[in-house]
Amino acid sequence: MTVENTSTLRLRLRPPAHRVSRKAVGQWTVSAAIGWIVVIGVQAVVVATSDDPPSWLSVTLTICCVLAAAHLIVMPQWRYRVHRWEVTGEAVYTQAGWLKQEWRIAPISRIQTVDLERGPIEQLFGLAKLTVTTASAAGPLHISGLDHERAVELADELTRTTQASPGDAT
Template sequence: MTAEEPAALSLSLRPPEHRVSRKAIGHWTVSAAIGWLVVIGVQAVVVATSDDPPSWLSVTLVLCCVLGPLHLLVMPQWRYRVHRWEVTAEAVYTQAGWLKQEWRIAPISRIQTVDIERGPLEQLFGLARITVTTASAAGPLRISGLDHDRAVALADELTRTTQAVRGDAT
């Protein structure tokens, strides 16, 4: 057992302190709206251009027209209330999801890489996501919906912190 292991064993899963950027609500809304528009659009074109469209397609079109707006109203707000993150000298804490929620904790000594990613919509909203790859079989930790400048500062902080911790992150 190394000097870092007792500290890692004392870490407990708890709600992280920081919320993601409020701009994430808009990003999640637009992202989901694009998906709903594609689904509804394809169904509407088939129903409108078919001589005898299947009745189930008309039913699913109506359902999508009702469920889509409800999803767009509820999901982004719910995700914003759930998504949280925190970085301490000992660990990275994340909480994400909306229907299926995930809480994760990774000791700083286990971090192998820190990446910043920005898709086109994230760039439009000034957001970024950080991926913290660890030596865990559970996979990397992701913090989505961060303000781009905050994500850059956080990546720098994590890089400095992990360089100061002894060990090989395995």
Template sequence: MSWSRHFPIRHAEEVNGQTTALRLRPPEHRVSRRAIGYWTATAGAGWAIVIAVLAVIVLTSDDPPSWLSVALLVACVLGPLHLLVMPQWRYRVHRWEVTGDAVYTQAGWLKQQWRIAPVSRIQTVDIERDPVEQLFGLAKITITTASSAGPLRISGLDHATALALADELTQRTRTVRGDAT
């Protein structure tokens, strides 16, 4: 999908003093750089488990199937490549922005998703922090709307930024007219 193609929404946004239709566009803000370490650590833990299980099976079996040895070799090659590429790529893609009228998100790395939700449609704003996110000082925000596409999620935010953003969205939903449906 090209950014030159726009998808109009029924609500309006003010740009340079003029009201225009909301458009799907690249959001302005990146997530925290600490998200790179978080994504690397969580993916690394997954690869370590896969490699360890395969290694134990291959090393403790009297006659392991050859496909298990191949799988171990593939995991030992793909795991480090994944850890080098994925976190950097995700950091370049993950973005967010809140304007007076809408929340914009962009996420993913192989499968990328762009979302926009009018502030008037916001129903709840939640902050979550798993234990590893807490170690990295990160949080994720889930913005539930009346959309059948599901909630918007912004992950990899600095904890203080997430708190401020949740507060800002809460204040905006109080002042924007709409029924959130």
């Protein structure tokens, strides 16, 4: 698959060169654990405080505990192996996901905005998410799990490169 822009530059979809920060594994684990704690906690409270809890609830609680453990062990490591990014003078490349994987490429000339975002858990781990909005109907490119300082440098670099690129990004 290739993408062409107005200067007839041909860009090939390929695996990006850089992995996200290793600290992203911890962030993904904590984020997923919060969800599992809520699901398991609600069931555990009902089982523990009910005089006659339904038997199916004990079964679902056990299943959730097993699924949570498997999810928290497998998902963060798998995502770390898949998530990649790269910025060249011509394009931004991303690869993300774990069950459903997505590879994206955006020519520099199509970039409209570059945003940096840090939620509470990302701040705890010193990470950030970079969002590159383009004129694509597929939506923006996201690079999650970047070291905060690297994300700031990358946002500055993309801003400079985009400003130097001719065209109106449409």
